[in-house]
Amino acid sequence: MQQDAHDVEALYVGGEWVAPSSPQRIDVENPATEKVIGRVPAGQAADIDRAVAAAKAAFPQWSALSRSERADHLAALHAGLTARRDEMAATITAEMGAPAGLAASIQVGLPLRVLDSYVQMLRQEEEPRRVGNSLVVTEPVGVVGAITPWNYPLNQTMAKLAAALAAGCTVVHKPSEIAPLSAFLLARIAHDAGLPAGVYNVVSGDGPSAGEPLVRHDDVDMISFTGSTRAGRRVGALAADTVKRVALELGGKSANVILPDADLTAAVKVGVANCLLNAGQTCTAWTRMLVPADRQDEALEIAVAAAAKYVPGDPTDPKTRLGPLVSKAQRDRVLEYIELGVASGARLVLDGRQGVPPVGYYVGPTIFADVDPDSRIAQEEIFGPVLSVIPYRDEDEAVRIANGTPYGLAGAVWSSDVEHALAVARRLRTGQVDINGAPFNHLAPFGGYRRSGVGREFGEHGYLEFCQVKAIQLPPAFLEPGQTASAEG
Secondary structure (H helix, E strand, C coil): CCCCCCECCCEEECCEEECCCCCCEEEEEECCCCEEEEEEECCCHHHHHHHHHHHHHHHHHHHHCCHHHHHHHHHHHHHHHHHCHHHHHHHHHHHHCCCHHHHHHHHHHHHHHHHHHHHHHHHCCCCCEEECCEEEEEEECCEEEEECCCCCHHHHHHHHHHHHHHHCCEEEEECCCCCCHHHHHHHHHHHHCCCCCCCEEECCCCHHHHHHHHHHCCCCCEEEEECCHHHHHHHHHHHHCCCCEEEEECCCCCEEEECCCCCHHHHHHHHHHHHHHHHHCCCCCCCEEEEEHHHHHHHHHHHHHHHCCCCECCCCCCCCCECCCCCHHHHHHHHHHHHHHHHCCCEEEECCCCCCCCCCCCCCCEEEECCCCCCHHHHCCCCCCEEEEEEECCHHHHHHHHCCCCCCCCEEEECCCHHHHHHHHHHCCCCCCEECCCCCCCCCCECCCHHHEECCECHHHHHHCCEEEEEEECCHHHCCCCCCCCCCC
C-alpha cells in the first residue's frame, strides 16, 4: 500500500504497509498556518496486537545477530536518513513548527549523531565481565514499546530506537498523534535501508486507543516513554500490571544558577537562548534564571535585549529563530500561565502576547522578574517561551530554590571559578548540569531525578536500559588458576 509524505493511509507492521483496523483518521495540522497538512491512521488495540506479534516474531533472529551485523543495519539506516535529512527536517518543520535552521541542526542533526554513536559502539567488541566465579553478560530485554512526544519527534525516537536495536531488541513505536509524520518517513527510510521485517513497527494513534494497549500488552517486555509527568504516571501504573520494565523521560523545570562572580552577560544571553530554543518546548529548558538580588535589574536589561532577537515568524524562513507553539491547545496553555504570572504579582518585563503574527499559534518571548520561587510559574512546566527571573540572597538560598521543585532533569551553573561551579553543580538534585554553557553531550547519560523520570538515554547508559543482566556461575574447571568458587546455602 503506497502513501505520500503527508497523507498516510497505512501502518508499518512486519516490514509491510498494512491497512489499519479502523477507518478513522487523525488530522495533522501545521501550527504556523493552522491548516491540516495530512492525516494518519487512528490505530487501535488490534493494530497494536499485530505490531507486537510482528516484533515478537522478529526478535529471535534479530537478537541472534552479531554486534557487527546489527552495526551494519544501523549504518544503513544512518545512510538512508542522511540522504533524506532535508526532507525529514522539512517534515518536522511542517508538523510541529520548528524553525528550519533548528530542524536541520538539532531536530535531524542530533539524531544522526546519536545513531552513529551506536554504530560505533557495536563496532567495538564487548568484553565479558567476570565477578568471582560468575560470568556477567547482557542480553536484550525483548520487545520494546516506544512512545514518543511531539517536541523533538525524531530525536526522542532515535534515543530509544537506536539504543534498543543496538541491544538486540525489536520495537513497536507509537509516535505522538500531534506530530507523527516524521515517524512514518523514518519507517520508509528503514524499509528502504533493508532493516529486517518486524524489527521496527509504527502504529499511530492517540494515548487511550493505541498507547495504553501497547503499555498493557503481555508480550511487550519494556516501555520507553517520553512525555509529561502526568502521562508518565499513567504509563507507570498501567505497566505495573504486567511487571514490565519502564523507562520514563518526563518534565522539567530547570534552574540556571548564575553565581555572583559569573560573566553575567554571557550567562544571561546563553540562558535566554536555552529557554527560547524550540519555542520553549524543550524539557531541559532553563526556564528559571536565578540571579543575585543586587544584579537582577542588570540581568533583566541583558535578557530583554537578547530576547528581542527572537522575533516570532514563519518557521520555513531561514532567518526565523522562534516558530509557533505546536497547537492551539499548547498556545492557550502558555497564555494561561502568563496570566497566572501576572496574577501572582510577578513583574512582566517582556510580554509575549504582543506583536505576534495574526495566523499561527505564536507566543513571543516572555520574561517575568521578581518571581516567587513557590508560585505556579516557577513550579510548573509551562513548555513555552516564558522565563522566570528569580533573585536570591546567597548561594545556599540559590541551591534551595534550584532544588525546590518536584522536577530534576537539567540545570546550569555559571562562575568564573570552574571548581566552585562544579561544587555547586554537585549540590543540584538533577540529572544533568551544564557549567558555563558547556555543550550537550549525546554520549553522556540523559535523564532525571524525582518527577523528571526513571532511567537514562544516550550512550552506554541508554544502551544498558534495553538490556537484561545475567549471571552465569562457572564450575571450578573454568576458573583461572588460584581462583576458588564459593558456595552459599
